[in-house]
Structure formats: C-alpha cells, structure tokens
Amino acid sequence: MSVAPAGLLTVEAARDAVLAVAEPVGTETVAAGDALGRITATTVTALVSLPPWPNSAMDGYAIVAADTTGAAEAVPVTLRVTGDQAAGAAPTVPVTRGTAIRIATGARLPAGADAVVPVEATTPLDEAGRLGSRGRDATGPCPNAILVHEAVTAGGSVRAAGSDLEAGAVLLEPGRALTAAAVTLITGAGVENVRVHRLPRVAVLATGDEIRAPGEPLGPAGIPNANGPGLRALVTAAGGHAIDLGIATDDLAEVRGHLRDGLTQEADALIVSGGVSVGPYDVVKTAIESIGRIDLWRVAVQPGKPFAFGVAERPGGGPPVLLFGLPGNPVSSAVTFELFVRPAIRAMAGRLDVLRPVDRAVLGEAISKSHGRRAFLRVEAERDDTGAPVRDGHGRVRVRLAGGQGSHVISALAAADGLAVIPEANDELPTGAEVALWWLDRA
Amino acid sequence: MSVAPAGLLTVEAARDAVLAVAEPVGTETVAAGDALGRITATTVTALVSLPPWPNSAMDGYAIVAADTTGAAEAVPVTLRVTGDQAAGAAPTVPVTRGTAIRIATGARLPAGADAVVPVEATTPLDEAGRLGSRGRDATGPCPNAILVHEAVTAGGSVRAAGSDLEAGAVLLEPGRALTAAAVTLITGAGVENVRVHRLPRVAVLATGDEIRAPGEPLGPAGIPNANGPGLRALVTAAGGHAIDLGIATDDLAEVRGHLRDGLTQEADALIVSGGVSVGPYDVVKTAIESIGRIDLWRVAVQPGKPFAFGVAERPGGGPPVLLFGLPGNPVSSAVTFELFVRPAIRAMAGRLDVLRPVDRAVLGEAISKSHGRRAFLRVEAERDDTGAPVRDGHGRVRVRLAGGQGSHVISALAAADGLAVIPEANDELPTGAEVALWWLDRA
Numbered sequence: 001m002s003v004a005p006a007g008l009l010t011v012e013a014a015r016d017a018v019l020a021v022a023e024p025v026g027t028e029t030v031a032a033g034d035a036l037g038r039i040t041a042t043t044v045t046a047l048v049s050l051p052p053w054p055n056s057a058m059d060g061y062a063i064v065a066a067d068t069t070g071a072a073e074a075v076p077v078t079l080r081v082t083g084d085q086a087a088g089a090a091p092t093v094p095v096t097r098g099t100a101i102r103i104a105t106g107a108r109l110p111a112g113a114d115a116v117v118p119v120e121a122t123t124p125l126d127e128a129g130r131l132g133s134r135g136r137d138a139t140g141p142c143p144n145a146i147l148v149h150e151a152v153t154a155g156g157s158v159r160a161a162g163s164d165l166e167a168g169a170v171l172l173e174p175g176r177a178l179t180a181a182a183v184t185l186i187t188g189a190g191v192e193n194v195r196v197h198r199l200p201r202v203a204v205l206a207t208g209d210e211i212r213a214p215g216e217p218l219g220p221a222g223i224p225n226a227n228g229p230g231l232r233a234l235v236t237a238a239g240g241h242a243i244d245l246g247i248a249t250d251d252l253a254e255v256r257g258h259l260r261d262g263l264t265q266e267a268d269a270l271i272v273s274g275g276v277s278v279g280p281y282d283v284v285k286t287a288i289e290s291i292g293r294i295d296l297w298r299v300a301v302q303p304g305k306p307f308a309f310g311v312a313e314r315p316g317g318g319p320p321v322l323l324f325g326l327p328g329n330p331v332s333s334a335v336t337f338e339l340f341v342r343p344a345i346r347a348m349a350g351r352l353d354v355l356r357p358v359d360r361a362v363l364g365e366a367i368s369k370s371h372g373r374r375a376f377l378r379v380e381a382e383r384d385d386t387g388a389p390v391r392d393g394h395g396r397v398r399v400r401l402a403g404g405q406g407s408h409v410i411s412a413l414a415a416a417d418g419l420a421v422i423p424e425a426n427d428e429l430p431t432g433a434e435v436a437l438w439w440l441d442r443a
Numbered sequence: 444m445s446v447a448p449a450g451l452l453t454v455e456a457a458r459d460a461v462l463a464v465a466e467p468v469g470t471e472t473v474a475a476g477d478a479l480g481r482i483t484a485t486t487v488t489a490l491v492s493l494p495p496w497p498n499s500a501m502d503g504y505a506i507v508a509a510d511t512t513g514a515a516e517a518v519p520v521t522l523r524v525t526g527d528q529a530a531g532a533a534p535t536v537p538v539t540r541g542t543a544i545r546i547a548t549g550a551r552l553p554a555g556a557d558a559v560v561p562v563e564a565t566t567p568l569d570e571a572g573r574l575g576s577r578g579r580d581a582t583g584p585c586p587n588a589i590l591v592h593e594a595v596t597a598g599g600s601v602r603a604a605g606s607d608l609e610a611g612a613v614l615l616e617p618g619r620a621l622t623a624a625a626v627t628l629i630t631g632a633g634v635e636n637v638r639v640h641r642l643p644r645v646a647v648l649a650t651g652d653e654i655r656a657p658g659e660p661l662g663p664a665g666i667p668n669a670n671g672p673g674l675r676a677l678v679t680a681a682g683g684h685a686i687d688l689g690i691a692t693d694d695l696a697e698v699r700g701h702l703r704d705g706l707t708q709e710a711d712a713l714i715v716s717g718g719v720s721v722g723p724y725d726v727v728k729t730a731i732e733s734i735g736r737i738d739l740w741r742v743a744v745q746p747g748k749p750f751a752f753g754v755a756e757r758p759g760g761g762p763p764v765l766l767f768g769l770p771g772n773p774v775s776s777a778v779t780f781e782l783f784v785r786p787a788i789r790a791m792a793g794r795l796d797v798l799r800p801v802d803r804a805v806l807g808e809a810i811s812k813s814h815g816r817r818a819f820l821r822v823e824a825e826r827d828d829t830g831a832p833v834r835d836g837h838g839r840v841r842v843r844l845a846g847g848q849g850s851h852v853i854s855a856l857a858a859a860d861g862l863a864v865i866p867e868a869n870d871e872l873p874t875g876a877e878v879a880l881w882w883l884d885r886a
C-alpha cells in the first residue's frame with residue numbers, strides 16, 4: 001500500500017521526514033481551572049486524597065453500626081441524637097455507642113462513627129418521646145432521638161478517605177489532553193496549576209498576484225483569499241495559535257518581507273500557500289531560501305502536489321522553525337495540510353496522538369483515480385437520525401463522494417465528513433469496496 | 444425504554460421541558476475568516492462564482508483546440524506564441540487561430556482560447572526556429588512558437604467559470620457549524636462577514652460550606668472546588684461562554700448575591716452546583732426563588748439527582764434566563780450537565796444538533812444498577828493502535844467500565860470515553876449485552 005513509483009516519496013516517508021524535526025515548542029504553567037484542551041507536559045499527581053476524609057454518602061445519621069444489629073422495620077433500635085454535622089465544618093462531638101449525630105451528604109464523618117443510616121430508615125423522636133413522621137426530610141430542628149428501622153453494616157453509606165484516589169496518585173500522564181472531566185479531576189484533587197505544552201505559533205501567508213483581501217475589488221482576474229483564512233482555521237482546529245501574515249504578490253522582496261515578519265512574531269512554523277510549483281512566477285522557494293532551506297518534494301499523493309518542506313534556524317536558538325510550502329489550490333492545500341502540517345502541529349503541541357484514528361468505510365459508488373498515487377477522496381458518511389454514522393454488517397461506515405473531486409472544488413471539501421484513502425495500486429475501485437477512512441474535525 | 448416509575452420523570456420528559464424554553468440567545472456579525480466553530484444564523488450564499496472566470500488547470504499554453512486536430516507525437520502542429528498570461532493579470536491579447544499564449548496555472552483564460560495544452564506536451568521554438576527541450580518547465584523567456592504534440596479537445600485543462608459553484612448558490616444553511624473547510628468555502632466565494640449565533644453566556648456558581656478556592660487551606664473539613672472549574676470547562680466544551688461566579692457558602696444572602704451578580708453579567712443561564720437536595724443546609728432553592736422560579740425535579744436517572752430547573756426574567760427583556768440546580772457531587776453534576784444543560788446550551792447557541800449521536804456498544808463485563816432508573820455508566824472503549832475504537836462483527840464498540848461507578852468517583856469520569864446507557868427496565872446486564880453509547884467530547 002505504501003509503495004510509490006520511482007522518484008516519488010510515499011505519504012509515510014514524507015510525513016516521517018516532517019515529524020523527525022517537529023519537536024514540542026515549549027511549556028508554560030496555567031491555572032488548572034483554565035486548562036481545558038491543553039496538553040500536559042508533566043505527570044499530574046493528586047495533592048489531596050479524594051475524598052480527603054471519610055464522609056457521608058447520604059443525608060442521615062452517623063452511628064456505630066454494631067448498635068443496629070438485629071434492627072428491623074418492626075423492631076427498631078433507639079439512638080440518642082447528640083449533634084448535627086454540616087458539610088464544611090470540623091466534627092467536634094464523637095459518636096459513642098447508643099448515640100447518633102445527624103449528618104448531611106458530603107459532611108465529614110465524626111470520630112467514633114463507622115456508618116451512616118439514611119434518614120429514610122429512621123423516625124425522629126422529640127424531647128417528650130413523641131414520634132415524628134418517618135423521615136424523608138432531614139430538615140428542621142434536630143430530633144432528640146431516632147428510631148433506626150434497619151441493620152446497617154460498618155462502612156454503610158460512608159465514602160472512605162482516599163476511596164476514589166489517594167494523595168500522590170497519578171492523575172494524568174504527560175501528553176494527555178485535558179478534557180472537562182480531567183479539569184474536574186485535577187481541581188478536585190487540589191491541583192492549582194498545571195504545566196502544559198505551549199500552543200505552537202503557526203504563521204500563514206497566502207501568495208499570488210491574483211489573491212485579493214476581503215473587501216478588495218476582484219477586478220478582471222482576481223480571486224478572494226480562501227487559503228489564508230482557511231489555513232488559519234485549520235491551524236486553530238489542529239491546536240495551534242494562528243498568526244495572519246496576510247497576502248503577498250508573486251514578488252520576491254514582498255514574500256521575503258512577510259516571511260521575516262513571521263520570524264519576528266516568533267512563529268514556530270510558517271505556512272506559505274501558492275508559488276511553489278515550477279511556473280515562471282514562483283518566487284516562494286527563492287524567498288524561503290533567504291531565511292532557511294527548503295526542498296520541493298514529489299509525493300505520490302492526489303491531490304497534493306506541489307509540497308515543499310524545510311527548516312529555518314530559530315532566532316535566539318531552540319528547535320528549528322518549520323517551513324511549509326503548500327499548493328495554491330485550496331483543496332490541495334487543505335489535504336496537504338491534513339497529511340503533513342496537522343501531524344507536525346500536534347507533535348509541536350506535545351500530543352502523543354499526532355495522527356488520525358483510522359476507521360473502516362465502504363464505498364457507495366465506484367471511483368477512479370491516478371495510478372501510482374494515494375488518493376484522499378472527500379467523502380460524506382451516511383448518518384442515522386441521531387447523527388451517528390450508519391455502519392454495515394461488518395461495522396463499516398457507508399460513504400459517498402461529497403462532490404466533484406477536482407482539486408479546485410471547494411464545495412466538496414466543505415461538504416466532506418472525512419477522507420477516504422485509496423491505495424497507490426488501485427486505479428479504480430467498485431461500489432462496495434472497503435477503504436480506510438479518516439474523519440475530519442467537525443466544529 | 445423511556446418508562447419511569449410513577450412520580451419520576453423520564454430523561455426525555457425532563458430534557459424536553461428544558462428544551463421547550465431554551466431559545467437561541469441572539470446573533471452577531473463576525474469576519475468570515477474568524478468564524479471557525481461558530482453557528483450560522485442565516486443562509487450564506489456565494490457572492491462570486493468559483494472560479495470567477497475560466498482559468499487554466501495547468502502550466503501550459505492557451506490555444507484554440509481546433510488548431511490541434513490531427514496533432515500527434517511525431518506530427519506536431521506549430522503555433523505562434525503571442526503573449527504570456529500570469530495569474531492575477533487581466534488578459535489583453537486574445538488567442539486567434541494559429542496562435543498560443545503561455546499561461547500559468549490559475550491564470551484567466553484569454554479571450555478566443557477554448558483549451559490549454561500542458562507545457563509537457565509542447566516543445567519551444569526560438570526566433571531562429573531552433574527547437575528547445577521538450578518542456579516540463581514553463582519558466583524562462585517566452586518562446587517564439589511551440590510545437591504541440593497532441594490533439595487537445597475544447598475545454599481541455601480549463602476550469603470553466605462557476606464550475607465549482609455559481610454566484611448566489613447556497614453555501615451554508617442556517618444552523619451549520621463553520622468547520623475550517625466551510626471557512627475556506629465562504630471566504631473563497633467572496634463572503635466577508637457572516638451572521639452567526641452569539642455564544643450563550645453561562646455563569647457557574649459552586650456552593651457549599653465545605654468548598655475551598657484553589658490555594659485556600661482545606662482545614663479539617665474542606666474540599667477543593669472541582670465543580671466550579673469542571674462545569675465551566677463543560678460549558679466551554681458545549682459551545683458556551685463560561686462566567687465564573689466563584690463559590691458561595693450555604694448562606695441565603697451570599698448565594699442570592701452571587702446569582703444577582705450573574706444576572707448583572709448578562710448571563711443567559713445560571714448553573715448552581717450543590718445545595719439543591721433536601722438537607723437542612725440547602726438554601727439554593729430559596730435563593731433562586733428570589734430571582735425566578737425553580738422546581739426540584741425527580742428524574743429517573745442514575746447518577747443525577749437532585750436536579751432543579753427554572754427560569755428567571757431577563758433584565759431588559761428577551762428569552763428567559765435558564766436556571767439549573769445541579770448535584771454537588773462532581774460525577775452526578777457532570778452527568779446531569781450532559782443530560783440537560785449541554786442540550787440547552789447547544790439550543791441557545793443556535794445548533795440544530797443539540798443531542799449526541801447514538802452509537803452502539805457491547806459490554807465487556809456484566810453490570811448492575813438501580814431498578815427503574817436509566818443509568819449512564821462511565822465507560823472506556825477498546826481502541827486499536829491508530830486510536831480508533833475496536834468494533835465487533837456487528838459494528839459495535841467494545842466498552843468496559845472506566846472505574847468505580849459510585850457518584851463520587853471522579854477518576855472514572857476522567858477516564859471515560861463515553862456514557863453507556865442502561866434502560867430503566869434492566870437491573871443488570873450480562874457481558875456481551877448491547878447498549879447505546881454516547882461519546883463524550885475529547886479535547
């Protein structure tokens with residue numbers, strides 16, 4: 001599957017060469033509560049046990065379990081209520097045999113108690129020994145005593161200290177993405193700040209005499225700038241911080257000036273779209289060579305050529321600044337980004353999962369492609385009424401082409417859910433053929 | 444599946460009641476290039492056709508196709524080169540019979556031409572009629588004439604105006620999330636600004652005498668604030684703008700003050716965690732009733748009670764401010780958020796897909812749960828070495844419990860990939876049973 005015609009690189013060979021020089025760009029400390037989506041740079045451990053002390057799982061009464069031996073609905077035992085334990089307060093009165101302390105859910109278990117009887121299993125007694133109503137509610141004045149209508153075992157309705165996790169336990173390994181639940185976990189375990197990878201700064205420059213900024217009249221031969229905003233959005237979706245270097249015409253000094261601007265803005269990577277083919281107006285390669293070195297790569301992929309990659313020295317030292325020359329064509333540009341730039345950004349961001357998970361799909365229509373190149377077709381998945389992909393009896397997603405597969409057809413790119421990967425060796429595939437599927441990011 | 448015991452609401456009934464009052468909160472205009480992740484509020488149409496004018500798909504020569512009739516490798520036809528057409532420039536010289544204009548990829552096709560012959564199929568001739576090398580490269584001085592070695596059909600290597608899409612075509616329907624490819628599409632079609640839904644402002648207040656702010660000593664009975672940061676992260680992941688209202692003790696005036704602060708900050712929804720059960724220290728309900736109305740709901744769900752929901756009038760008018768009272772327990776709080784708050788935030792954000800897609804999973808171990816309640820178990824999916832979920836022969840994801848299912852076990856919540864949905868009627872399910880699976884957001 002990964003054999004390319006002589007003189008062409010396979011996708012893997014090209015990607016490996018990029019990833020060989022894509023290093024994490026640095027780390028920073030952020031408040032744990034603001035760390036959603038960030039990638040851990042170090043192991044995060046619990047500072048306190050969860051729960052920190054034994055507490056009540058119910059509204060009820062903290063008791064000595066042995067006092068309830070033999071208790072039953074019709075044969076309750078009576079316990080004297082000696083106090084009221086709220087959450088957040090330090091217990092002051094211990095529980096002794098024959099006594100109970102009313103306790104709220106989450107409140108710390110008083111010394112001496114080894115169980116909680118839920119309020120539902122008790123009936124309150126007032127000072128005069130009058131029965132209240134079999135209690136659902138734990139509100140109101142504290143009763144003088146209670147009847148307990150069931151036998152409780154030691155540990156019942158008690159969450160032991162450290163029963164979720166112990167102080168010092170590993171919460172997150174390095175390289176883990178902080179989900180909302182991970183934020184809950186680390187803040188709950190007393191972690192105030194977390195060391196995370198810095199977001200890679202990725203500067204985007206669109207080039208071409210025909211490219212017009214938003215609002216600029218197109219004139220007889222201009223086209224709106226799609227690659228600049230499109231690539232910045234892809235950078236953001238990949239987990240980078242996008243920097244807008246604007247538009248440069250096919251003028252050597254102008255392209256060079258914009259690239260130097262990118263270095264001044266401390267970019268970790270520069271992406272230039274357009275101007276890397278072999279046409280007479282392609283000055284990008286020459287401009288890039290004024291700040292680093294770059295090679296035009298011939299990769300056996302469709303769509304995707306031309307693609308240029310190189311590195312520049314980082315002003316002030318450190319890992320090299322990565323230089324990407326992408327096709328001017330928005331579809332080729334997006335696919336080349338997906339293949340080579342996204343993995344590099346994720347590696348620079350400290351992620352361990354730099355590549356897409358590979359799903360299995362089945363083609364809903366016959367396709368054909370260039371021989372000897374791996375094709376990444378823009379496809380749409382069939383979905384059920386919940387929005388979940390429909391899978392066939394083998395668990396494979398049913399996909400169809402999202403539109404025309406010409407490399408200028410942006411509408412099909414926008415309609416696509418994913419990329420179907422067609423191996424180099426297949427010139428065509430029939431309806432029903434199985435292919436690998438990469439899901440694209442949904443916003 | 445959705446039948447709840449008498450006196451309890453089903454998850455659907457509770458969610459439908461919430462969604463009945465969750466309206467989009469408003470719209471705003473943003474630059475198309477900054478719209479990644481936003482939700483369209485109106486139909487977005489193409490302002491220009493793509494491509495705007497016929498252009499060349501190759502580096503080559505713009506010609507009249509009929510001139511090449513009969514041309515072949517050994518029988519080339521000769522065409523006089525009368526100009527050089529760069530991208531971004533308006534063509535000035537038309538192509539006439541017997542002539543050709545050198546053209547770059549993406550450049551506008553000159554008048555008179557109806558095809559492009561790729562440079563690879565030509566040999567340049569200089570002024571003296573000397574043959575140059577059969578051309579790959581389209582660089583260097585423009586030749587005087589060319590030999591064309593193949594017959595070209597009309598339209599060959601030309602991208603017709605509007606062949607991707609026509610001006611006025613619908614690019615995005617209302618309620619569509621703007622992916623990176625959608626940003627490429629609309630900017631490419633000349634759209635400068637786009638009307639999107641405003642992000643709902645969702646204020647989060649953690650309550651409880653036991654809750655301590657980051658850095659504050661826990662003392663004998665304090666616990667770190669996990670719900671505040673955890674819920675704010677959930678709000679952000681759901682597509683809302685999170686507002687931090689801090690921590691309130693179980694004091695009526697204090698809770699009320701924080702809630703009023705939320706209204707002052709123009710919150711579209713307020714989430715209060717803790718203090719909505721029936722314990723003696725629960726002042727949240729009373730506090731909420733000072734700004735709106737709220738009901739304690741009994742939902743047949745595990746984990747998840749207590750849950751309170753209501754509305755307040757919006758100061759200044761407009762759709763009501765939604766009021767959510769969630770359990771103080773972080774796991775119950777997160778699951779209740781998932782069931783009721785996330786759909787509301789997505790509805791307020793103008794999304795059409797407010798609920799999770801429902802996948803199919805198979806249990807890797809036997810489970811048991813409370814009778815008559817729908818359970819949402821925190822589960823981990825088995826994954827292959829690409830990170831894709833492993834599916835069985837029926838396409839079902841293999842899942843296992845992510846850890847203890849007690850409602851205080853945050854570690855299992857953080858380890859979970861998804862929620863396995865166990866119907867009310869099942870008290871237990873054996874290994875191999877099929878269940879519905881909701882994937883949770885991965886960061």
